[in-house]
Amino acid sequence: MNDDNLIERYHPADRANHWLTAITFILLALSGLALFHPAFFFLSHLFGGGPWMRILHPFIGIVMAVSFYFLAHRFFADNLMTAADWQWMRQLRDVITNHDERLPEVGRFNAGQKLLFWVMIATMLLLLLSGIVIWQPWFAPYFPIELIRVAVVIHSVSAFALMLGIIVHIYAAYWVRGTIRGMTRGTVPRAWAKHHHPGWYRQVTKGTK
Amino acid sequence: MALQSLDITARSATTTPSPEVRQTEKVAKLIDISKCIGCKACQVACMEWNDLRDEIGTNHGVYDNPLDLTDKSWTVMRFSEVEVEQGKLEWLIRKDGCMHCADPGCLKACPAPGAIVQYANGIVDFHEENCIGCGYCITGCPFNIPRISKKDDKAYKCTLCSDRVGVGLEPACVKTCPTGAIVFGSKEDMIHHADERIVDLKSRGYKNAGLYDPPGVGGTHVMYVLQHADQPELYHGLPKDPHISLWVELWKGILKPFMSLGLGVATLTAFFHYVTVGPKETPEDTDEHPQGAHGPRKEAP
Numbered sequence: 001m002n003d004d005n006l007i008e009r010y011h012p013a014d015r016a017n018h019w020l021t022a023i024t025f026i027l028l029a030l031s032g033l034a035l036f037h038p039a040f041f042f043l044s045h046l047f048g049g050g051p052w053m054r055i056l057h058p059f060i061g062i063v064m065a066v067s068f069y070f071l072a073h074r075f076f077a078d079n080l081m082t083a084a085d086w087q088w089m090r091q092l093r094d095v096i097t098n099h100d101e102r103l104p105e106v107g108r109f110n111a112g113q114k115l116l117f118w119v120m121i122a123t124m125l126l127l128l129l130s131g132i133v134i135w136q137p138w139f140a141p142y143f144p145i146e147l148i149r150v151a152v153v154i155h156s157v158s159a160f161a162l163m164l165g166i167i168v169h170i171y172a173a174y175w176v177r178g179t180i181r182g183m184t185r186g187t188v189p190r191a192w193a194k195h196h197h198p199g200w201y202r203q204v205t206k207g208t209k
Numbered sequence: 210m211a212l213q214s215l216d217i218t219a220r221s222a223t224t225t226p227s228p229e230v231r232q233t234e235k236v237a238k239l240i241d242i243s244k245c246i247g248c249k250a251c252q253v254a255c256m257e258w259n260d261l262r263d264e265i266g267t268n269h270g271v272y273d274n275p276l277d278l279t280d281k282s283w284t285v286m287r288f289s290e291v292e293v294e295q296g297k298l299e300w301l302i303r304k305d306g307c308m309h310c311a312d313p314g315c316l317k318a319c320p321a322p323g324a325i326v327q328y329a330n331g332i333v334d335f336h337e338e339n340c341i342g343c344g345y346c347i348t349g350c351p352f353n354i355p356r357i358s359k360k361d362d363k364a365y366k367c368t369l370c371s372d373r374v375g376v377g378l379e380p381a382c383v384k385t386c387p388t389g390a391i392v393f394g395s396k397e398d399m400i401h402h403a404d405e406r407i408v409d410l411k412s413r414g415y416k417n418a419g420l421y422d423p424p425g426v427g428g429t430h431v432m433y434v435l436q437h438a439d440q441p442e443l444y445h446g447l448p449k450d451p452h453i454s455l456w457v458e459l460w461k462g463i464l465k466p467f468m469s470l471g472l473g474v475a476t477l478t479a480f481f482h483y484v485t486v487g488p489k490e491t492p493e494d495t496d497e498h499p500q501g502a503h504g505p506r507k508e509a510p
Contacts, residue, residue, distance in 0.1 A: 035320045035343065037469045038222035050321050050341035051362065096482065098489050136344035137357055148348050149456035156460060160468040164475050171479035176489040192491045 006187040007204060015186055017071045024064035025166065031057045032159050058135045065128045072121060078108040079118070085111035100195070107199035112172065116165050123162040130155040216329035221319035233329045237396035238369060238380060240304050241406055241434040242444065243415070244390035247272065247286050247302040251382035251391060255284050258370060258381035278305065280358035283367040284382060287445035293437055303433070303444040304382070304391065307354045307367035309333045311427030314453040315366075317461050318349025324364075331396065331430040332371045337363040349461075351426060351451040369430065399432060406434045425452035 010018070031053045033040035047053035084104040088095070088111040094102045095112065109117070133143050133151035140148060173179045178192040193201040217227040256262060263281040266274065272288040284306035291299050313333045316325040324339035325346065335346075335355070342362035346355040355364045370380035378384070379393040392402060403420045410418035419438025422428045433447070441447040 033469075033472075037465050038224055038320070038322055039469060041222060041320070041322055044341075050339070054341045054343050096486065098486060100489065134344070134348075136342060137359070137362060140344050140347075145348070145353065146454075146456075148344075149454045149460075152345070152348055153456050153460050153464065156464050156468065160464070160471065163472055167472070167475045167479060171483070174488075175479075175483060178491050189491065195491045196489070 005189055007190055007193055007201075008186055009182040009188045009193070010186045012186060014071075014074055015183055017067060017074060018183055021064060021067045021071050024060050024067060025162075027060050028057065028064060029159075029163055029166070031060070036156060036159075054136070058131055061127065061131050065124060068120065068124050072117075075109075075117060079114045081111065081114055082107075085114060088112075089115070105199045106197050107203070108197060109200075110197070112168070116169055119161060119165045123158040123165070126154055126158040127162070130158065217326050218329050219313075219316055219327040220323050221316050221325040222322040227326075229329060231329065235331045235396040236369075236374060236394065236430060237331065237399040238309075238383060238391060238393045238431045239399040239403055239434065240431065241390045241392070241403075242301060242303055243406070243410055243418075243434060243436050244388045245286075245302045245304065246388055246390075247288060247300075248387060249274075249286050250385045250387055251304055252282070252284055252286065254381040254385035255367075256282075258373070259283065259368070278354065278356055278366075280356045280360075280363075280365040283307070283365065289443060289445050291443050293440070293443065299436070301436070301444050303447065305445065307333065307369070307431065308352050308426070308451075309367075309369055309430035310351070311429065312453065314349035314351050314426070314457060315346035315355055316349075317453060318345040318457055320345055328371065330374065332369045332374065333430075334368050334371045335364055335366060337361075337365065340364055349453060349457050351448060351453060367431075396428075396430065403432065403434050410434070410436060421447065423448075423451050425450050 027047075030040075030043045031047055034043040034047075034050075034053060035057070041050075044050045044053040047056055084106075087104045088106070091103055094100070130151040132139050134140050134148055134155060143151075173183070176196060178189060179196075182188045182192075190201070190205075193204075216229060216231045216233055218229050220227045261281045261283070263275055263279055266276070268274070269276055273285065275282050275285060278285055284304055287303045287305045289301045289303070291301055293299055309332055311331065313325070313327060315335075316327055316333060319325045320343060321339050321341045323336055324341070325333065325335055327333050340363040342357060342364070344357055344364070346364050347353075347357070355366045357364050370378070370382075373380060380391075383391045383393040392399065394402075400420065400422070407418045407420065415436040417437050417439040419435060421433035421435050421438060421441055433441075433444070435441060435444065435447075437443055441449050
């Protein structure tokens, strides 16, 4: 594929930031599930056993929170919902049945991606705050027990919402063919951009074509 | 601490039944507060039997010493000066420690398989070798009992001397109590003994005397005879109706199974969406011709 056919979608710094967040998320999801349900406790072996998992989980969480903070900054402006996005959401049926031609024009990100962005903002914040409250042995002893009890519930519900969001995110990246290379190589074919993100395509090619 | 001669009824973070064919009698420790003189011999016996030596603290101007339970002080005397009747001072001394709930919140909350077990005789025991130090047992406990050691990040609490009980001995605190305020035996016998004590206390004017065996946690294997059973809070805040927090019930009873299932269902839904609806392809005719007429978007599959 010649370079002429490719356009840049994600800057190298975007990609590094995205993948740091993604790797820490995977580690947190695996260790978090192990701490959540015994069916997943075997995953603790990936972290060197239960105590090491308990020690590492919150520190990895801090890395994810910081990494996501910068990621959110990078993508904030492109994730504001528009009227067309709400229309897109109402036509979710057309989205999942691949009737893209019936959908309103999509910019850099579609409404699904934007919704995930806001779900991530909310859940990351809740996970960070509730995580500090239940962090043994450093911070938990300083919080009242009732707050800790609420925090474990908030932590698990937020983690669940985030994991559902990421399952959709990973599947959508695979489902919409050609998407993954945008985040691994940074470039996407023009045809992909034209078809899936026409608004963004017009914007980035304005004046050059 | 582990002693495999004791049979297990429940095991933390384990969703299948534990070996429980052999049935042993339910035991209980009965603490008669009306007989306690606050000598703390039980605290000493606990330290001796369990080889625990807490830090030497400072005097806080009260009899409570140490001031709170710690990873090395599994039982402490709680001294309360109260006036239930105007002008009649009462000194209520409660031996605090694990209550060994029939429905243990610590065990329900614990995420580490086998770190907390409940023996067939009712004793709830921590197996520290499996403990990961997360503190969920503290979150689950309605009596504020478990303490995490700063030395090894493991949770500790009264074992009801499971190692002694397993070989037919009474707990160390029971053995040492000079007034017979602490007795030990089958739960049935202890309830019977308590009934006699309550009759005696009532005959001496404690009309609200009663047994503390709170049903909210399924009953406990450490029970109190209280002079004022209608006001357990008088005894250094002993909860009137203890139960596992609704937040913990929500977390472990509902969220734990259903959210785990939800993640599995979501993953399978994605898979079946792919194999039924199929991927979103980019129309091919535009792929290789960036300058040319890109195909009408209607050609999308």
